[in-house]
Ligand SMILES: Nc1ncnc2c1ncn2[C@@H]1O[C@H](COP(=O)(O)OP(=O)(O)OP(=O)(O)O)[C@@H](O)[C@H]1O
């Protein structure tokens with residue numbers, strides 16, 4: 522089951538808080554315990570030291586007064602309740618002990634006893650018959666390398682126990698209360714922070730291809746969610762643009778195909794009505810053929826464009842000698858240029874190799890030269906140039922033709938865009954040549970640019986990465 526972000530956020534947040542507060546409480550209690558034990562150890566060792574000074578005679582004998590307790594009180598002011606003192610002889614038998622040890626004695630675990638024999642002092646916690654364990658120091662009295670007695674001083678954990686119980690009573694409910702309050706506040710804050718997400722979801726759900734002009738409300742805060750909303754708005758805008766382009770393109774394409782079809786239909790109907798006029802029928806047929814050619818050209822161009830859209834990234838990558846392609850195309854256009862009385866020259870044809878699709882690159886060069894000749898009146902000049910600049914192959918077509926106005930220049934690479942609709946119709950253009958060129962250049966990782974001065978001429982430059 523998937524929980525909402527809000528639930529998960531609050532859950533992790535409170536869990537983390539709970540665990541850290543518990544850890545804090547534990548570390549705090551542990552440190553407190555350590556400090557207590559440190560202080561107790563200091564106390565019991567100083568009592569043990571005083572004891573040793575008191576019970577040892579200058580002769581090296583151990584002297585234990587009869588009324589041990591009274592002595593303890595007199596000498597140390599020790600309140601013996603809670604402080605447990607006993608003196609042992611070297612073999613471990615008890616010589617004397619405080620009355621607080623009435624009825625039992627402090628046990629000496631074997632390792633402690635062994636340590637004492639070797640002269641080492643041991644601190645440890647010892648269980649007793651009483652309710653509380655004892656913190657005990659066991660210190661040997663050694664004279665001239667000989668163990669003469671063992672002194673043990675113990676202090677009960679009694680008071681401390683109470684403190685720790687109290688601490689637990691305060692800490693645990695405190696921690697729980699903190700967690701509950703923080704959880705409630707966190708739950709509320711999470712809802713507040715996530716509210717814009719709900720709004721974004723609502724809007725996104727409403728948007729379909731039909732109302733791509735809808736946008737997510739802009740008044741969400743400019744944080745991560747605000748950026749998400751802005752990004753989604755940008756995405757919707759791009760979608761809207763592409764949808765619009767597709768609609769426009771479909772409309773243009775149908776229109777371009779409809780015109781020759783209408784002409785065809787009209788001409789054929791006329792021919793049918795003219796009965797036996799063979800000459801007229803021949804004229805109609807040849808004119809029909811032209812319209813059919815035109816339609817084939819449009820359909821083929823559309824197919825090319827569609828193919829390139831699909832192929833994107835999966836283009837053939839074979840070495841293509843661009844100079845050879847150019848020489849070939851130049852040969853092809855010589856006749857047309859001559860017929861149009863346009864001078865067609867190659868200024869430079871440097872051997873350059875480009876990795877790509879031979880057919881497409883040839884098409885790119887073809888379309889550019891075709892345009893240059895088509896849009897250059899007789900007596901004009903078209904110059905072709907293939908050079909290399911570093912790692913870039915540069916193909917340039919320069920003409921002295923009609924040129925393109927600055928208002929039209931940004932659109933000439935759009936599909937079906939023609940500057941002069943009426944004139945180009947006779948020339949036969951569909952307005953697809955340059956958009957195909959641009960796609961080809963970009964598919965090869967290159968660019969296609971145009972510069973033009975109306976009335977003076979145009980220059981088209983294709984830059985392609987050289988192999
Ligand atoms: N060298 C040029 N000189 C002047 N105008 C040009 C030149 N090349 C292109 N244009 C303008 O840009 C428009 C778009 O060119 P594009 O090659 O895409 O279409 P087309 O030549 O009209 O048709 P198609 O190439 O599909 O037969 C042309 O209609 C023309 O107005």
Ligand SMILES: [Mg+2]
Nearest residue numbers: 892950954955
């Ligand atoms: Mg063209």
